[in-house]
Amino acid sequence: MTILLRNLAECLFLAYSISFLLYHRKSFSVRPGYWIYFSIALLIHFSFSAGWGLALSSHYGALAFLGIIILELKCMYKMNMMQLLFEGSYFVASLYWARGIVLPSFALCLGQSVQWVRHDESCYRLAWVISLCIMLLYHELFRRVIAPQQKMEKLYRSHEQLRFVAIFQTMLLGYMLFINLGRYYGLDLPWYKLTYIVSCVICFFTQGFLVKHGIRISILIEAEMHKQLLQKQLSRQLQHYNAYQKYTESFRAFKHDYKNMMTSVKSLLSAGEYSKAERMLDTIHDTMQKQVLVHKTYSNHIILDTVLQDAANMCEEHSIRFSAMAYIPVVLEIADIDIVRIFSNLTDNAIEACAKVASESERFLSVTSSVNKENGWLTVEMSNSFHGEANMRNGMPKSTKENQEIHGIGLSVVSDTVESLGGLMKIDVNHQEKIFTIKLLFPISL
Template identity: 25%
Template structure:
C-alpha cells in the first residue's frame, strides 16, 4: 500500500513538471536544450525532485520549495525568461496545482464513504483539469484579459463566502464538541466529519488566500503600470499634436513668404507710385517688413516644443518692440521632459519680457538674447535681457519688491526646481541695465 502511494507521489511530481512544459509550449515559448553544464545540472535536479515525489491532500514546506525551484529553473534555463516573470509564474503555477489537488482530495474524502481510491481520483482529476485548461488556454487567456477585474471580484466574493461558511460550520462543530465533552455524547460520525472539515480548510484555504493576495497585488501593480503607460501615451499624443501644429505654422509661413516674393514686383511698382508721399511709402514698407519678420520667426532648435515656445514668445516680443534673438541647438537634451522644457524656457522668456516692459528710458534698447552651447559635458543656456529696475540678489536668490518677486522670484524658483531634477544648476547675475540667467545641465 505504501509503495503504491510512493509511486503515485512520484507520478504526481512528474505530471506537475510535464504539464508545465505543455503550458509553456501552448503559450508560444520556444524550448531550448543544450549539452552544457547548466542544462545537465537542471535536468538532474528535476529528476531528483521527481524521485522524492509530491504528496496528496497536504503539502509540506520542503515540497513547496521543490515545486517552486523546479518551475523557476525551467523558466530560466529552458525558456530564458527574465527573473521577475520566472518568479511570478513559478508561484502562481505551483500554488494553483497544490490548490486543485488539495481541493479534489478533500472534496472526495468528504463526499465518498469508501476512501480506497482517493489518491487515484485526485491524481486523475487534477490531471484532467489541467489538460483541459491547457487545451483551451488561449480561450481562457482571452476571457481573463477581457474580464479580469470581474474574475478578481468573483474570487474575492467566493473567498469571503467560504470564510463565512467556515465560521458558521465551526460554530456548529463547537456545539457538537460541547455535547461530546459535557454530555458524554460520543458520536463517531460527528468526530470524523469535524476532522475532515478542519483538514479541508487547513489544506485548501491558505493556498486560496495566497493566490488571491498575489492576484490583488498584481492588479495594483498593473494599475500603476497602466496609469504610467496612459500618461506616456497622452504625452506622445500631445507631442504629435504640437508637431502637427508647428508643421502647419511652418507651412503657413512658407506660403506667406512665397506670396511676398511673388508680389515683390507689385510692391516695387506701388512704392514708385507713392514716391511723392514719403509718409505713405514708409507705412507701406513697414507693413511689408512686418510680414517678412513674422514669416521669418521659425526656429529649428532640435526640439519641437522649444520651437513652438520661441515662436509664440517672438510674436509677443515683436508686438512690444523687443529684439528677440535665439541661438540654440537643443538636440542633445532629449532626456529633459517636456514639462521641464516648458517650465525652464517659458519662465526665462516671460521674466525677460516683463523686465523689458518695465523700461521707460528710450535710450535703453529692449532686447532678449538666448544662447545654448556644450561646455565640458554640460549643456549651458544663457539668457540675457535688458532692464532698468533694481534687483537685490543674495545667495543666488532675488530679494526685491513684492511685485518683482511675483514676476521674477516665482519664475526663477520654477526654473531652479526643473533644473535640479537633472542635477543642474541655475546662476543669476544682475547689473544696472542687464540681467543674466545661466543654466548648467550635465549631459547623460
C-alpha cells in the first residue's frame, strides 16, 4: 500500500509539473534547447519529489525548490525577473500551502503531532497524495477561472502590478515558512495546528485576490491606453482632413483666377506676343507655388499617413529632420486601431528620444518600408537619433516618462500587436553612432 501511494504521489507531482511547465508556451517565447531543459526539469522534479517526500526539511526544500523552478523557467522561456519570481513562487507556495492544510488536518484527526504524521510513512504518503490532488484542483481553478491566459498576459505586461503581486506572493510563502518554525519549539498543539490550517487557507484566498486585483488594474491601464490611442486616432484624422481642407481652399482660390489668366495668355498668343505670354505663364506658375499649399504624402494607407503627418509636424517643432515613405500592401489585413497602436507609440518614443539630442543638426527620424516578394514579408524600419544612453529592460528600452505605469508598456503592446499579426519586432541600438532602430516584419500574401 505504501509503495502504491508513493508511486501515485510521484505521478501526481509529475502531472502537476508537466502542466505547469507546458502552460507557459502559450504566453512566452521558448529558448533554444527547450525540450532538453524540459526533460532535465522533469528529472529534477521526480528526484525532488522523492527526496522531499522522505527526508528533506520542508523549509530548505521549499527554498531550494523555488530557486530550481526559477532557474528552469529561465532556461526554458524568455521571462523577466518578476515573471520568473511570480511563477516560481506560485508553484512552490501553492504546493506548500496545500501540504500545510492536509498534514495538520491529519494530525488533528489522529490526535498526533505533525512530526508523527511526517515520520509515519503510510500516513505521510496518503497526506502527500491528498495535498497534490488539492493542488491540481486549485491549479485548474486558478488557470481557468481566477487567472485565465488572456488576462494573465495583461498582468505580465504591467511591470508595476506584476512586481507587487510577485513580491507579496513570495512574502506569503516566507510568512508560512516562518510560522512553520513553531513545530520545532513545542507548539504542536491543537490550536497551533488549527491556526496553521486557517493561515494556509487564507494564503490561498489572498493569492487569488492579489492576482485578480493585479489583472483588473492591468486591464484598466490598457483600457486607458486604448482610449488615448482612439483619441489620438480621431485627432490625427481631424488634422489630416484639415490639411486637405486648407489644400482645397487654396486650390479653389487659385482656380478662381486661373480662367482669367489663361484667357490673357490665349490673347497674347493670338496677338503674337510670345515673350509676354511666356512671362505670364511664369507668373501663373509662381502664383500657384505661393498660393496652392503642397500636401505631402508619407504613406498609401490613410491612417498611417495621418500618424506620419502628425509626426512630421512634431518633428518640425523640435527641429528634427523627418523623412518617411511607408508602403502598406492592400493584402496586409491590419485594423486601423492597430496601425495607430503600433506607429503612434513608435513615433512618440522616437521624437521624445530625438528631442534629447543636444545638437539640432544631429536630430533625425526616418521611416522606410520594403516588400520582399520572394519570402512574402513586409519590412518597416524606423530609425532615429538619441542621446546615446538607452536603459534597456528585458530587451525593451525603459520609459523615462513620469507615468511609467501607462507609458512603460507601450513597446510591449507594439510587440504583442505585431506578433498577433504573425509578425516580429526587432530592436537594434547602436551606442557608437547613437542610432536607435526598430524593424517590424509582417507576413503578407502576394
